Amino acid sequence: MTGKIPATVITGFLGAGKTTMIRNILQNAGGRRIALIINEFGDLGVDGDVLKGCGVETCTEDDVIELTNGCICCTVADDFIPTMTALLERDKRPDHIVIETSGLALPQPLIAAFNWPDIRTQVTVDGVVTVVDSAAVAAGRFAEDHDKLAAQRVADDNLDHESPIEELFEDQLTAADLIVLNKTDLLDAAGLDLVRHEVAARTARKPVLVEASQGAVPVSVLLGLNVGTESDIANRKSHHELEHEDGEEHDHDEFDSFVVALDGVADAQVLIERLRHVIEAHDILRLKGFVAIEGKPMRLLIQAVGSRIDSYFDRPWAAGEPRDSRLVVIGLAGLDRAAIEQAIRA
Numbered sequence: 001m002t003g004k005i006p007a008t009v010i011t012g013f014l015g016a017g018k019t020t021m022i023r024n025i026l027q028n029a030g031g032r033r034i035a036l037i038i039n040e041f042g043d044l045g046v047d048g049d050v051l052k053g054c055g056v057e058t059c060t061e062d063d064v065i066e067l068t069n070g071c072i073c074c075t076v077a078d079d080f081i082p083t084m085t086a087l088l089e090r091d092k093r094p095d096h097i098v099i100e101t102s103g104l105a106l107p108q109p110l111i112a113a114f115n116w117p118d119i120r121t122q123v124t125v126d127g128v129v130t131v132v133d134s135a136a137v138a139a140g141r142f143a144e145d146h147d148k149l150a151a152q153r154v155a156d157d158n159l160d161h162e163s164p165i166e167e168l169f170e171d172q173l174t175a176a177d178l179i180v181l182n183k184t185d186l187l188d189a190a191g192l193d194l195v196r197h198e199v200a201a202r203t204a205r206k207p208v209l210v211e212a213s214q215g216a217v218p219v220s221v222l223l224g225l226n227v228g229t230e231s232d233i234a235n236r237k238s239h240h241e242l243e244h245e246d247g248e249e250h251d252h253d254e255f256d257s258f259v260v261a262l263d264g265v266a267d268a269q270v271l272i273e274r275l276r277h278v279i280e281a282h283d284i285l286r287l288k289g290f291v292a293i294e295g296k297p298m299r300l301l302i303q304a305v306g307s308r309i310d311s312y313f314d315r316p317w318a319a320g321e322p323r324d325s326r327l328v329v330i331g332l333a334g335l336d337r338a339a340i341e342q343a344i345r346a
């Protein structure tokens with residue numbers, strides 16, 4: 001075996017643009033054989049599907065491995081390590097491994113897993129890239145919402161944290177070797193300046209910041225950082241690790257996710273307007289999935305981050321493929337599932 005295989009960990013909050021950036025990496029890989037490990041919260045596998053459908057020749061279905069368990073950090077031993085081991089046993093080993101964490105994952109335990117004896121000898125963390133939704137930062141989505149927190153505390157005595165979203169955002173920044181301020185197309189210069197300061201203020205470390213739109217960062221900037229991050233975990237502790245130095249497990253009770261299945265949808269625009277309304281009424285953080293529109297040969301991909309909704313027909317339904325319409329909904333714990341399902345299906 002020649003040197004260790006570099007692995008890039010791509011993290012960032014729900015909807016920041018991780019999958020979009022990875023797609024850009026695959027399209028510009030320059031012949032490099034890249035294996036992808038993708039983890040998603042909410043078991044619908046939308047990201048894997050988007051990437052498998054990206055039509056990049058160098059990226060075959062075999063090279064996209066999905067861990068649909070939701071939280072890479074909690075499943076490190078159960079899922080991630082055997083997946084990684086199997087990948088390393090393949091005849092054709094990848095030149096580079098890219099791991100997309102779920103938008104709700106703490107990257108720290110994942111990075112620590114690279115110190116497992118079987119893995120450490122064969123792979124090294126090239127670097128941790130944290131993708132930031134600059135528009136969401138500018139809109140104050142990661143700043144503490146005191147009213148909402150107070151309401152959550154009333155509902156749950158055990159809430160020992162500050163805002164779970166804010167903590168997670170900071171933990172993902174703290175893990176970074178490189179921070180991509182994405183979605184700059186949605187901001188003006190002053191807004192971007194504010195985001196730069198806000199992000200820098202939320203991590204004691206000083207990782208490099210790059211700005212991007214649609215995750216378009218040159219591959220030469222993203223890959224080949226050569227940091228060996230697994231040897232530097234002591235400097236990147238999460239809030240949770242700092243609070244519980246005994247390494248107590250964290251859980252995701254703070255977030256909630258479920259899938260809504262729809263029957264035939266007649267009009268895409270009507271559905272999207274309805275979704276916008278539901279997202280705002282129920283404070284949904286992320287909603288995505290595929291929908292069959294009656295009479296249309298293509299499936300509609302829906303991607304909502306907060307109340308910003310993107311949608312496009314991504315590919316024709318395959319012959320014999322069930323035309324299922326399913327949307328994954330993610331929000332803070334306590335989502336009113338029955339009301340949301342009813343409103344989406346109305």
Ligand SMILES: Nc1nc2c(ncn2[C@@H]2O[C@H](COP(=O)(O)OP(=O)(O)OP(=O)(O)O)[C@@H](O)[C@H]2O)c(=O)[nH]1
Binds near residue numbers: 019213214215
């Ligand atoms: N306007 C704008 N939209 C973007 C940009 N980058 C990504 N998006 C959109 O934001 C939405 C979420 O992008 P994804 O790449 O799926 O985000 P993600 O971080 O992988 O999301 P999760 O896996 O759910 O955490 C999609 O609708 C993208 O098209 C950008 O730079 N500008």
